[in-house]
Amino acid sequence: MNFYPLAKKALFSLDPEKAHDLSLKSLRTLEGLSALSALTPVMEEKPVECMGLTFPNPVGLAAGMDKEGNTIDAFGRLGFGFVEVGTLTPLPQAGNPAPRMFRLPEHDALINRMGFNNPGIEEGVENIRKSKDFSGLIGLNIGKNKVTPNEEATSDYLKCLKTGYNSADYIAVNLSSPNTPGLRDLQNEDETKKLVNALRIEQAKLALEYGKHVPIALKVAPDLDDEHIQGLAKVFLEEGLEGLIATNTTISRTAVKGHKYGEEAGGLSGAPVTEKSTEVIAKFYSALGEKVPIIGVGGIMNGQDAADKVKAGAKLVQLYSGFVYRGPDLIKECIQSL
Numbered sequence: 001m002n003f004y005p006l007a008k009k010a011l012f013s014l015d016p017e018k019a020h021d022l023s024l025k026s027l028r029t030l031e032g033l034s035a036l037s038a039l040t041p042v043m044e045e046k047p048v049e050c051m052g053l054t055f056p057n058p059v060g061l062a063a064g065m066d067k068e069g070n071t072i073d074a075f076g077r078l079g080f081g082f083v084e085v086g087t088l089t090p091l092p093q094a095g096n097p098a099p100r101m102f103r104l105p106e107h108d109a110l111i112n113r114m115g116f117n118n119p120g121i122e123e124g125v126e127n128i129r130k131s132k133d134f135s136g137l138i139g140l141n142i143g144k145n146k147v148t149p150n151e152e153a154t155s156d157y158l159k160c161l162k163t164g165y166n167s168a169d170y171i172a173v174n175l176s177s178p179n180t181p182g183l184r185d186l187q188n189e190d191e192t193k194k195l196v197n198a199l200r201i202e203q204a205k206l207a208l209e210y211g212k213h214v215p216i217a218l219k220v221a222p223d224l225d226d227e228h229i230q231g232l233a234k235v236f237l238e239e240g241l242e243g244l245i246a247t248n249t250t251i252s253r254t255a256v257k258g259h260k261y262g263e264e265a266g267g268l269s270g271a272p273v274t275e276k277s278t279e280v281i282a283k284f285y286s287a288l289g290e291k292v293p294i295i296g297v298g299g300i301m302n303g304q305d306a307a308d309k310v311k312a313g314a315k316l317v318q319l320y321s322g323f324v325y326r327g328p329d330l331i332k333e334c335i336q337s338l
Helices: 004-011 016-032 072-078 121-129 150-167 183-187 189-210 226-239 271-288 303-312 321-326 329-337
Strands: 048-050 053-055 059-061 082-088 101-104 109-112 137-142 170-174 216-220 243-246 267-270 294-297 314-319
Touching (some): 004 016, 016 072, 059 329, 121 137, 121 150, 137 150, 150 183, 150 189, 170 189, 170 243, 189 226, 271 294, 314 321, 314 329, 321 329
Parallel strands (some): 059 082, 059 314, 082 137, 137 170, 243 294
Antiparallel strands (some): 048 053, 101 109, 109 267
């Protein structure tokens, strides 16, 4: 039985952020009562090797949904092969003023300007450690605090890497949220090179300390021109980056022009970014080949969208807005399409 259409109708009658919080709370409650498995379809395992890790299936939950890392077991029960927690920053922060999330159902889209609202890396990592039943992999998405100037951003990322290293299967470095002022400037080739180099040096130290290697991936924006893509690809190859997550939300509003929320500040996700994200994946894959595996995310609204991302060069895919609009059935559909 597909319970989601009924749940969606109720959730879409609420403010988007309140609906988000209620959804996660409900998932945790159902999981605690051992009732969630009865409401979700059985998922088949389709193991995928990526970044030196074995993912039980290629469909993951993108960062931004479970910002606190306290709903991992429930999302695993829904069928995700991996869950990316965060974005987490060194210090807790409240994020931007509300309202800061908007639905555009006519476009199967969302706009958000949450601003890295999170409990801080230490509490987030403690929540991850409390996860008991998830058999998939956990990604830890890290960012810098809003008050940290860009010239000191590396120290924020290093602190998050050190704190979260032993509790994650991979680390995702977020340089591409449009909702932290100046953050995307860190996608400048020179800045990216310095940051990745510093993270790789610290990673080597942590690998010795903990006796395990945790790969590092970088998350980029869809709003990159061809020259920028080529420049970043060169940096990734030179610095030995182990994974690329493409892409984050877009600042373009062309696809939603005229909508009542079309000019709201923030990142646009969902169907309007599907094609652009897939194009960026294909361009990065053309430059990187198999040397830097790509996780494809952005506007996956059905199984064909997931298959298109893989055809363009992605090894794994992640869901967010499509999951909001379609529910758990989308996970199974994407696993089967791949």
